[in-house]
Amino acid sequence: MGNDQADKLRERLNAFHTKSKSIAVMSGKGGVGKSNFSLNFSLALQNVHKKVLLCDLDIGMGNIEILMGESSTFTIVDFFEKNLSLKETISTSVIGLDYLSGGTGLGTIFRMNDRKFQRFLRELEQIMKEYDFIIFDMGAGISEDSLLFLLSVDEIIVITTPEPTALTDAYAAIKHVCINHDSTAFSIVVNRALNYSTGAAAFSRLQQTMSQFLKREASLLGIIPDDSAILKAVIAQKPFIVYQPSSQASKVISKMSKEYLKNQTFIFTEAEQAPFISKLKSFFVRGR
Known part of the structure; x- marks a missing residue:
């Protein structure tokens, strides 16, 4: 390959960058296993060599x-109240998962003053470069x-x-997001299904209503x-x-993570970088 061709190829490759995926895990009500899913799905992605940050x-x-x-x-509270760096507030579990604890005493980060919130966004943007996935376990x-957050991910x-x-x-929560944003991508997980057909029927009802x-x-x-095994x-x-990797639930979520990755793209042009941070910034400014 000539020098000119090699230079052109290098330019084309340099025009593209890897980008972390931001995912929000939500539910319409409590008690459906949202946090348990967030944790185990994060670990399933990690098991197939993806770097994940789980944010509570x-x-x-x-x-x-x-x-x-x-x-x-x-916790994230210490970032705002003790002026720690965001990286300092991230913990690594004994099973190797990086996570950011929600803590207590913080009503909302969106009511912080502009300086604190802008610092949060700057540091989050830098941290995102170190991970394939940032998973937010929402209330x-x-x-x-x-x-x-839901409108930005x-x-x-x-x-x-x-x-x-x-x-x-679940439908009410989805509707609330759709009213405010008509292009958000939704994926559905049906938890605690007695069998596959029961879960499929539940998804079908929700999909038809949507x-x-x-x-x-x-x-x-x-x-x-x-x-x-989940309750145990x-x-x-x-x-x-981790507790029972050979259980049916563990096998399902492991397979789920692999199927999910088949449909993911991690290469983006410069113009497509960090839309999550850009959206958060715009929502914050709009809400001031």
Whole structure:
């Protein structure tokens, strides 16, 4: 290959960059296994050599730490109140997962003053370069502040169960996002399904309702069985994918992560970089 050709090829390759994916995991109501999914899905992605940062934005609940049986030294609250760097507030669990604890005493980061919030965005933008995925475990339901994150991420994963109330609440949460943003990508996980057909029927009902009333489609990310191993792992304060890796639920979420990665693109042009941070900035300015 001549020098001119090699230079041109180098220029074309340098015009593209890897970018982390920002994912929000939400549910319409509490108690459907949202945080448990966030934790185990993060570990499943890590098991196939993806670098993941799990952020607990269910401020005050600390579910991620409880599910792992661990306690972080610092939380996101310390970033704002003790002037620590965002990197200092990130903990690494004994199983090797990087996570940011939500902590308590922080009502919302969006009501911070401009200087603090801009510092948060700058440091988050730098940290995102170190990970393939940033997964935000949101609080149940949608608040005015969590909506800003939901409208900014690349993708939203909605956790529900086959119960009619859970499906109704999931639809209400999806509708709330769609009213404010008509192009958000949704993936659905049906948790605690008695069998695959039960889970598939639940997804079908939710999908039909979305199509009829919102004119929107969602993809089925997976159906997690109502596996006793999950409850045993919660009691033991261990992720079920670690506690019983051969359980049906563990096999399903491992397969789910691999199928999910098949449809992911990690190479983007310069113009497509960091839309998550850009959106957060614009929402913050708009809300001032």
